[in-house]
Amino acid sequence: MSGFAEKFIDNPYAVFRAARQRHPVLWQNFFGLPMWLVTGYKEAEALLKDARFIREVKKADTSGHQPVHPENTPPPEVGLMRNMMLFRDAPDHTRLRNLVNKAFTPRMVQRLSPIIESIADQLLDECRASPQHELIRDFSHLLPAFVIAELLGVPKEDQGFFRNWSNAFFRFIDFNPSMEELESNTRDIEDAKRYFEALIETRRSHPRDDLISRLIEAKEKYDQLNTEEMVATCLLLVFAGHETTGNLITNGYKLLLDHPGMYDMLRGNAVLAPAAVEETLRYEPPILMVYRVVSDDLVFAGQSMQQGQVVMIALAGANRDPSVMSQPEDFNIVRSDCKHLSFASGPHYCLGAPLARLEGEIALRKLVARLEKPEIIGQPRWKQSIVFRGYETLHIRAEVV
Ligand code: HEM
Numbered sequence: 454m455s456g457f458a459e460k461f462i463d464n465p466y467a468v469f470r471a472a473r474q475r476h477p478v479l480w481q482n483f484f485g486l487p488m489w490l491v492t493g494y495k496e497a498e499a500l501l502k503d504a505r506f507i508r509e510v511k512k513a514d515t516s517g518h519q520p521v522h523p524e525n526t527p528p529p530e531v532g533l534m535r536n537m538m539l540f541r542d543a544p545d546h547t548r549l550r551n552l553v554n555k556a557f558t559p560r561m562v563q564r565l566s567p568i569i570e571s572i573a574d575q576l577l578d579e580c581r582a583s584p585q586h587e588l589i590r591d592f593s594h595l596l597p598a599f600v601i602a603e604l605l606g607v608p609k610e611d612q613g614f615f616r617n618w619s620n621a622f623f624r625f626i627d628f629n630p631s632m633e634e635l636e637s638n639t640r641d642i643e644d645a646k647r648y649f650e651a652l653i654e655t656r657r658s659h660p661r662d663d664l665i666s667r668l669i670e671a672k673e674k675y676d677q678l679n680t681e682e683m684v685a686t687c688l689l690l691v692f693a694g695h696e697t698t699g700n701l702i703t704n705g706y707k708l709l710l711d712h713p714g715m716y717d718m719l720r721g722n723a724v725l726a727p728a729a730v731e732e733t734l735r736y737e738p739p740i741l742m743v744y745r746v747v748s749d750d751l752v753f754a755g756q757s758m759q760q761g762q763v764v765m766i767a768l769a770g771a772n773r774d775p776s777v778m779s780q781p782e783d784f785n786i787v788r789s790d791c792k793h794l795s796f797a798s799g800p801h802y803c804l805g806a807p808l809a810r811l812e813g814e815i816a817l818r819k820l821v822a823r824l825e826k827p828e829i830i831g832q833p834r835w836k837q838s839i840v841f842r843g844y845e846t847l848h849i850r851a852e853v854v
């Protein structure tokens with residue numbers, strides 16, 4: 454890993470702050486690739502809502518400016534990605550999102566609330582046996598995996614596979630997977646695909662109260678999702694909702710431990726859990742940045758952009774823009790001006806945001822209430838990712854009550 458990457462992983466906020474001070478929309482070499490880096494809040498929000506900035510590299514690639522795909526992901530026309538809303542633009546994106554929305558309703562999320570409470574309690578009960586815990590392995594990454602499995606209707610005995618699959622996607626989407634990683638990830642993803650194809654077939658004849666059954670039923674006029682689109686959607690939900698939510702929980706708990714005043718406030722007043730989640734999302738967002746591609750020659754924020762150029766939108770930079778909030782470098786769960794773009798904005802605004810918030814609130818509330826005298830052991834290391842923000846491990850000593 455280069456010196457710049459190490460510096461970035463250690464403190465991405467300092468890199469984004471320095472860029473913002475030069476210009477909130479800056480043309481520069483970022484990790485060796487020329488691109489626009491957007492670090493101002495207003496500019497990032499406007500850009501995410503602007504249809505001239507697209508996700509499909511191919512559509513923009515007609516001008517002779519060779520766009521560099523910033524995430525090393527295969528372009529959407531390759532296999533599964535073609536059927537995932539995250540990698541598509543209107544009108545295909547709109548169609549997929551509308552159909553999935555018919556199934557993934559607020560009622561679906563509300564139905565999960567008591568299930569999330571009970572999964573969180575069970576995981577913490579299992580921690581009782583030991584005075585030391587690795588929070589990510591024992592709690593933060595299991596909780597969202599089990600929740601997505603429940604949401605989709607994956608039987609209990611199959612839920613162990615989940616983490617491999619979402620880890621495989623996580624590595625795919627990051628900047629620099631090795632060839633070996635790509636091959637093993639491809640195998641994991643093929644397994645996951647076959648698994649969901651079979652489960653969808655089962656649910657066609659035996660529907661239940663779960664998301665897969667609702668996806669099968671979802672209709673817009675005469676239009677429905679085909680099996681390939683359903684498989685892609687299941688995988689997208691596994692990948693999009695696992696690593697991210699796990700990081701939200703770990704980052705939030707670590708921030709609270711580092712800020713004892715905030716920790717005591719939440720412990721004394723559990724209704725602050727939603728505010729603690731929002732401030733965690735703002736301060737230490739699980740996804741640091743997302744990309745778009747310029748669809749046509751245009752002017753944005755006073756900058757002339759050319760078709761095919763890549764734009765990196767630094768959500769984590771926008772979240773600490775002093776022009777929209779006071780003392781953005783302070784972690785404060787009772788701030789009155791908590792604004793963030795951690796779920797993005799515009800047409801791709803995170804479809805799972807209500808579920809992520811609910812999981813985050815329940816998890817932080819339970820951790821603060823049930824872990825007595827928690828202490829961090831050692832110095833946790835950040836994952837070596839420049840897109841996702843989360844720790845590799847978080848070892849703690851605490852009595853579980
Ligand atoms: C704290 C946890 C989460 C964070 C920080 C997060 C963040 C994001 C962001 C930034 C995007 C937009 C990407 C872009 O514009 O390029 C997104 C999209 C998406 N997220 Fe999440 N997410 C989280 C949890 C979840 C969960 C729990 C689910 C579902 C189970 C989910 C499902 C999705 C889907 C399906 C999309 C694509 C939406 C579209 O393209 O229209 N996410 N998420």
